[in-house]
Amino acid sequence: MSLGHLERDVMDRLWASPAPMTVRDVHAALGEQRDVAYTTVMTVLQRLARKGLASQTRDGKAHLYSASESREQMAAELMMDALGDVGGAQARQAALLHFVGRMSANETELLKAALSGGSSPERAP
Amino acid sequence: MTTAAWLWLLAITLIWPVPAVLARARWLLTVPRPAVVLWQAVAVSALLAVFGASLATIQALVFSLLLPDAAVRAGERPASLSGIDATGALHLAIAAGLLVLTVVALVKLNYVGIQVARRLRRHRSRHRDLVDLLAGTGMPDAHDIRVLSSGETAYAYCLPGRDARVVISDAALRDLTPEQVAAVIEHERAHLRARHDLLLEFFTVLYEAAGRRAGTQAALEQSAVLVELLADDAARRLHGPQPLIAALATLGSSTALESPASPTPLTGQKSAGSSDKAEVTGLGVLPRLRRLVDAPVSVAPPGLAAAVYAGALALIAVPTGALALPWLLTTWHAVR
Numbered sequence: 001m002s003l004g005h006l007e008r009d010v011m012d013r014l015w016a017s018p019a020p021m022t023v024r025d026v027h028a029a030l031g032e033q034r035d036v037a038y039t040t041v042m043t044v045l046q047r048l049a050r051k052g053l054a055s056q057t058r059d060g061k062a063h064l065y066s067a068s069e070s071r072e073q074m075a076a077e078l079m080m081d082a083l084g085d086v087g088g089a090q091a092r093q094a095a096l097l098h099f100v101g102r103m104s105a106n107e108t109e110l111l112k113a114a115l116s117g118g119s120s121p122e123r124a125p
Numbered sequence: 126m127t128t129a130a131w132l133w134l135l136a137i138t139l140i141w142p143v144p145a146v147l148a149r150a151r152w153l154l155t156v157p158r159p160a161v162v163l164w165q166a167v168a169v170s171a172l173l174a175v176f177g178a179s180l181a182t183i184q185a186l187v188f189s190l191l192l193p194d195a196a197v198r199a200g201e202r203p204a205s206l207s208g209i210d211a212t213g214a215l216h217l218a219i220a221a222g223l224l225v226l227t228v229v230a231l232v233k234l235n236y237v238g239i240q241v242a243r244r245l246r247r248h249r250s251r252h253r254d255l256v257d258l259l260a261g262t263g264m265p266d267a268h269d270i271r272v273l274s275s276g277e278t279a280y281a282y283c284l285p286g287r288d289a290r291v292v293i294s295d296a297a298l299r300d301l302t303p304e305q306v307a308a309v310i311e312h313e314r315a316h317l318r319a320r321h322d323l324l325l326e327f328f329t330v331l332y333e334a335a336g337r338r339a340g341t342q343a344a345l346e347q348s349a350v351l352v353e354l355l356a357d358d359a360a361r362r363l364h365g366p367q368p369l370i371a372a373l374a375t376l377g378s379s380t381a382l383e384s385p386a387s388p389t390p391l392t393g394q395k396s397a398g399s400s401d402k403a404e405v406t407g408l409g410v411l412p413r414l415r416r417l418v419d420a421p422v423s424v425a426p427p428g429l430a431a432a433v434y435a436g437a438l439a440l441i442a443v444p445t446g447a448l449a450l451p452w453l454l455t456t457w458h459a460v461r
Contacts, residue, residue, distance in 0.1 A: 004257055011258055051254045071259070078255040079275050081248075082282065082292065093241075093329045093345070095248040096292075097316050097352075099281040099309050100410060103377035107410045111374040114418050 003044065006036065007053075010044050014054060015071050020064035128452040129185050132178035135444055139171035140340040148343035154412045155425040157354040159433035161324065164344050164351070166437035168331055170444060171340065172234075177449055179227040184456060186220040237334040245326060249286050256284065256292055267291075269317075270310065272298060279376050283313035285322035300375050308360045308368035309376070315359030321352035350409030357413055358421055366417040373417075377410060 013029045014021060021029075027041045045065050048054035055068040069077075082096070103111070144167065147153060153160045190213035260271035271292045279297035284290040291313040298306060316322070328348050332341040360369055416424065 008258060052251070053254060053258060074255055075259055078252070078259055078273070081252055081255075082273065082275070082280065082294075083278065093325075093332070095245050095252065096282045096284055097313070097322065097325075099312060100373050100377040103410055107414075108374070108378050110411065110414060111370070111377065114370055114414055115374055 003047075006040070006044050007048060010041065010048065011053065011067060011071075014048075014065060014067040017066075020057060020059075020066040022062045022064060024062075026065065127181070127185060128448055129178055129181035131448055132174050132181055132444070135448070136171060136174035136178050139167055139174060139440075140335075140338065143167055144340040144343040148347050151412075152426070152429065153347075153433070154350070154354065154416070155421075156430045156433055157351045157358070159430045159437070161348060161351050161355070163433050163437040163440075164348050165324075165327070166440040167340075168328070168344055170440040172331075173441075173449070174444060176227060176231070177444075177452075179223055179230075181452055183220045183223050183227070186216045186223075188459065190216050234330070234334045238330045241326060241330045241333060245322075245329075246286065249284055253284055253286075253288065253290060256290055260292065267310075269314075281309045281313060281376060283316050285317055285320070289317045291317070297376060301372055302368070304364060305368040305372040305375070308364040309372050311363050312356045312360040312369065315356040316352065318359075319352075319355065321356070324348055324352060350412055353409050353413055354416055357417060361417065361421075370414065370417050373410060373413065 009030060010026055013026050017025070017029075023038065023042045023045055026045060027036065027038050030036050030041060045054060045056075045063075049056040049065065053068060053074075054065050057064045057066075147164070147167070153163070256271050256273070260273045262268070262271065264270050264272070269290055271290050272295055273292055274295045277296055279294055279300045281291070281293040281297055284292060291310055293306070293309065297309070301309065325345070325348060328341070328345040332345045335341045357369055
């Protein structure tokens with residue numbers, strides 16, 4: 001069982017829970033399906049908090065964990081980021097390297113010509 | 126001319142005309158690997174020339190008022206600072222001002238370097254966390270590949286750095302044939318293997334530190350195109366050119382649907398703004414297409430690669446040997 005999979009499962013519990021959860025809560029919720037050590041759950045929650053995916057608050061002695069954003073918000077951020085780096089002035093300084101950016105109509109035309117086995121784009125205007 | 130004058134001339138040449146000419150040189154795109162080396166040599170040589178020219182100017186100004194030229198040539202010790210006239214004081218002030226500017230430029234270069242490195246790594250780290258959390262692993266035997274479900278948008282990209290990922294959207298998996306998917310993934314893995322991100326990061330730092338002047342912008346844009354050509358070369362070695370051309374068509378036009386319906390520049394319009402923009406948004410699609418349609422070996426004239434490598438070497442070696450070393454030696458003799 002990789003830590004990555006466990007992180008996803010723990011986040012699923014946090015998203016599903018209406019209230020912040022203690023390590024014990026998460027451990028119990030996960031325990032319904034599989035056998036995970038309490039300390040492992042604690043480590044995973046701390047990792048998630050360090051990454052900013054979960055937020056950690058203190059209630060007396062216990063640490064309470066909740067998802068810092070909803071799954072939908074995170075998915076939207078990820079999508080915006082994945083698509084936002086395409087094209088534009090920022091493309092050259094981008095954190096992500098895209099296979100291809102937005103093509104102009106001209107570029108699309110030349111591509112179609114090349115695909116249909118036509119002339120080399122060198123000879124195109 | 127003095128050493129300082131030669132170095133200023135070299136610096137200005139490397140900052141403005143050389144990048145402008147190289148950016149328009151189509152033949153350079155036929156030899157992407159040597160071209161990448163050449164662009165780096167231009168950048169390093171320009172940096173050395175700028176800072177060398179500043180130091181040489183400061184040294185010349187200070188020496189000129191401490192002792193006459195003849196004394197410098199004879200290797201005599203500089204006189205004391207006493208007995209400086211008004212012109213001398215002005216020279217000293219210019220030298221001090223230039224020294225401050227040089228130090229500020231060096232500090233800025235380092236500061237921007239750190240800022241860019243932190244920004245890129247923070248951005249990638251956050252993106253990787255989200256991808257690992259939300260994307261599926263999708264494909265068997267490929268631990269570095271993540272599949273994002275994002276509706277109708279077909280795209281693929283790589284997330285460089287330690288713990289790198291290749292991300293492909295489920296729409297791309299649906300729209301591309303397995304062979305095309307394999308070619309796209311090989312293209313992205315070539316970026317990751319060769320650490321093309323570090324090359325682009327280097328030119329991003331120069332671009333942001335030196336402003337959007339011709340040289341830095343041309344270097345950044347051209348190196349971005351060149352690494353795409355190199356990644357295409359790696360992918361076509363395994364899969365041939367056709368899957369890549371088809372994938373370019375599918376992914377390029379799919380992403381275009383997302384963009385607002387803006388008037389795209391027509392072929393004939395060569396006004397600087399619009400044609401540049403098309404080139405930027407397409408991430409060098411036309412040069413890639415040219416190279417994919419023609420065989421990469423046949424498009425480069427014989428000996429061009431060696432000539433470009435030699436030019437890159439000369440850019441570093443000739444100024445160092447002909448200007449910097451003699452200047453350092455005479456300065457050393459004069460001070461000793």
